[in-house]
Amino acid sequence: xxxxxxxxxxxxxxxxxxxxxxxxxxxxxxxxxxxxxxxxxxxxxxxxxxxxxxxxxxxxxxxxxxxxxxxxxxxxxxxxxxxxxxxxxxxxxxxxxxxxxxxxxxxxxxxxxxxxxxxxxxxxxxxxxxxxxxxxxxxxxxxxxxxxxxxxxxxxxxxxxxxxxxxxxxxxxxxxxxxxxxxxxxxxxxxxxxxxxxxxxxxxxxxxxxxxxxxxxxxxxxxxxxxxxxxxxxxxxxxxxxxxxxxxxxxxxxxxxxxxxxxxxxxx
Ligand SMILES: [Zn+2]
Numbered sequence: 001x002x003x004x005x006x007x008x009x010x011x012x013x014x015x016x017x018x019x020x021x022x023x024x025x026x027x028x029x030x031x032x033x034x035x036x037x038x039x040x041x042x043x044x045x046x047x048x049x050x051x052x053x054x055x056x057x058x059x060x061x062x063x064x065x066x067x068x069x070x071x072x073x074x075x076x077x078x079x080x081x082x083x084x085x086x087x088x089x090x091x092x093x094x095x096x097x098x099x100x101x102x103x104x105x106x107x108x109x110x111x112x113x114x115x116x117x118x119x120x121x122x123x124x125x126x127x128x129x130x131x132x133x134x135x136x137x138x139x140x141x142x143x144x145x146x147x148x149x150x151x152x153x154x155x156x157x158x159x160x161x162x163x164x165x166x167x168x169x170x171x172x173x174x175x176x177x178x179x180x181x182x183x184x185x186x187x188x189x190x191x192x193x194x195x196x197x198x199x200x201x202x203x204x205x206x207x208x209x210x211x212x213x214x215x216x217x218x219x220x221x222x223x224x225x226x227x228x229x230x231x232x233x234x235x236x237x238x239x240x241x242x243x244x245x246x247x248x249x250x251x252x253x254x255x256x257x258x259x260x261x262x263x264x265x266x267x268x
Contacts, residue, residue, distance in 0.1 A: 053092065054221045055093050055094075056092065056093070056094050056095075056221055056225060057095055057125060058095065058096050058127050059098050059100065059127070060096055060131065061100050061102040061129065061130045063102045063106045063130070063171075064106075065133055070131055071131045071171050075171075078175050079177070079179075086197055087179070087217065090217050091218055092217055092221045102120070105130075107134040107136070108130070108132055108134070108150075109136040115154075117152070118152070118161040118164040122164075123163070123228055125230060128165075128166040129166070129169060129178065130167070130169070132168060132169075133170070135170045147170070148169070148172075148177045149173050149177040150167070150168050151165070151166075151181045152166055152167075152168065153165035163227060167181040167184075168181075180197050183217065184198075185220075186216070186217045186221045186223075187216055187217070187219070187220030188213055188217065188220070191210075196209070196210060198213065
């Protein structure tokens with residue numbers, strides 16, 4: 001945080017009253033600046049200051065089976081609380097922006113089902129969390145393998161789902177599963193320590209993130225917010241790359257053809 005370095009353009013009188021006035025102005029300006037900066041830093045949620053908590057929204061999708069949600073609000077809250085208990089000490093938190101009903105999907109088993117969810121997980125700045133009945137990863141080698149959760153991210157080229165990602169959690173997964181999958185979302189890999197939240201194993205009683213993981217989580221949360229930002233805004237125009245002459249040339253290349261140019265060149 002910076003403070004104003006006085007009013008350099010104003011001649012300074014040596015009289016005591018002038019000095020008092022100047023001091024009053026410096027104090028006033030500093031106070032105004034500090035008041036202006038503090039709320040902005042708090043709202044930014046992206047680490048403007050090193051002590052600012054990075055707040056990442058969640059959009060929670062809940063599968064419905066036979067008219068009943070596979071998890072209730074209390075269960076969702078418990079998972080979120082568990083995640084925040086582990087994230088808080090590293091200046092990261094998650095909060096539920098919306099809870100919506102997930103239609104037509106209760107289990108995630110096949111590549112097609114995983115891809116279908118990517119279309120639901122729009123890029124809107126939030127981590128999409130799907131609570132479903134069952135998550136299974138079918139592989140040729142292992143066959144169907146039930147898991148408690150997964151983090152999925154698309155690396156293909158289809159423009160409809162490019163760079164989409166989400167988290168899926170089985171309805172009966174341990175409460176720590178959401179924190180584990182959020183860890184993946186923010187860039188963490190697996191750890192073998194049973195007391196570590198990133199252990200892909202039966203975790204201990206109160207697993208946590210290590211300090212090293214905490215630092216990665218913080219930068220990973222920032223990177224997530226950046227890549228998950230909606231892309232509705234117009235792209236920034238690159239203005240320094242071309243000289244004026246080259247830009248004119250480019251305009252010529254994309255100019256709409258005249259009527260004469262549009263006329264068919266071959267006759268029937
Ligand atoms: Zn994992």
